Amino acid sequence: MVVVPCFNEARRLSPQGFLPLLERARILFVDDGSSDGTLGLLDQIAEALPGRASVLALPENGGKAEAVRQGLLAAIASGATVVAYLDADLAAPADEMVRLLSLLEDRSLEVALGARVGLLGTCIERHPARHYLGRVFATMASLILDLRVYDTQCGAKAFRATPLLRAALAAPFHARWAFDVELIGRLLLGTQSLPGLSVEQFVEMPLQRWTDVPESKLNLFGAPSLAFEVLRIHFALRRLRQEQAAFPAALPSPQDGS
Numbered sequence: 001m002v003v004v005p006c007f008n009e010a011r012r013l014s015p016q017g018f019l020p021l022l023e024r025a026r027i028l029f030v031d032d033g034s035s036d037g038t039l040g041l042l043d044q045i046a047e048a049l050p051g052r053a054s055v056l057a058l059p060e061n062g063g064k065a066e067a068v069r070q071g072l073l074a075a076i077a078s079g080a081t082v083v084a085y086l087d088a089d090l091a092a093p094a095d096e097m098v099r100l101l102s103l104l105e106d107r108s109l110e111v112a113l114g115a116r117v118g119l120l121g122t123c124i125e126r127h128p129a130r131h132y133l134g135r136v137f138a139t140m141a142s143l144i145l146d147l148r149v150y151d152t153q154c155g156a157k158a159f160r161a162t163p164l165l166r167a168a169l170a171a172p173f174h175a176r177w178a179f180d181v182e183l184i185g186r187l188l189l190g191t192q193s194l195p196g197l198s199v200e201q202f203v204e205m206p207l208q209r210w211t212d213v214p215e216s217k218l219n220l221f222g223a224p225s226l227a228f229e230v231l232r233i234h235f236a237l238r239r240l241r242q243e244q245a246a247f248p249a250a251l252p253s254p255q256d257g258s
Helices: 015-022 038-048 064-077 094-106 128-145 163-168 179-189 220-250
Strands: 002-006 027-032 053-058 082-086 111-115 123-125 156-160 202-206 209-211
Touching: 002 064, 015 027, 015 094, 027 038, 027 064, 038 053, 053 064, 064 082, 064 163, 064 179, 082 094, 094 111, 094 156, 094 202, 128 179, 128 220, 163 179, 179 220
Parallel strands: 002 027, 002 082, 027 053, 111 202, 123 209
Antiparallel strands: 082 156, 111 156
């Protein structure tokens, strides 16, 4: 099941653009407290595609991170064995998500990430300033995660629906936009009862097509906020790592007789 977070998308949402994906997977549109006609449009889409598309309406706007988190949890609860999320603006077209899902299912992997890499034979259209700022951000994210990842912020990602993923989604994220980094970090760390993922269980797939959307809600003016979010994520993951390291020491020893 593919989660598509939506906030005030009535004017630019293209139902036809999702058709290639509907042939491959179910879609869960998450309305993040939109104030325009987005929810009504999504309801119409779901009514026209029973069993293939559904809508989760959040009562108020909580940000993309919370919309994705709630959507993924709902997808897991529905029994989906593979879950994913894709930006509503279709900067990454629906057929790229089809490729991502196929890659995850064809190989022994847990996480598949779309990556916007401008290779020969691909059509990756990005604003130069966005691209270079993205490279700075990706470097920061790689250092925080201790993971050589090229693109953490591409809005196309797929996951196996495991107990570890459900645990990683249990608590709200500390960031509204850079939550992808925190989610990857939680999966790498694991929990006190579930081991984290290894590097070999991740893969990045270079996209064939990507087009920056001019009206994207995340723009250059949000760069300082994004950097601040990365710092918050760094401290949140560090606290989680420290808590897990301290947990065995907190257990009673056999001599305690408890």
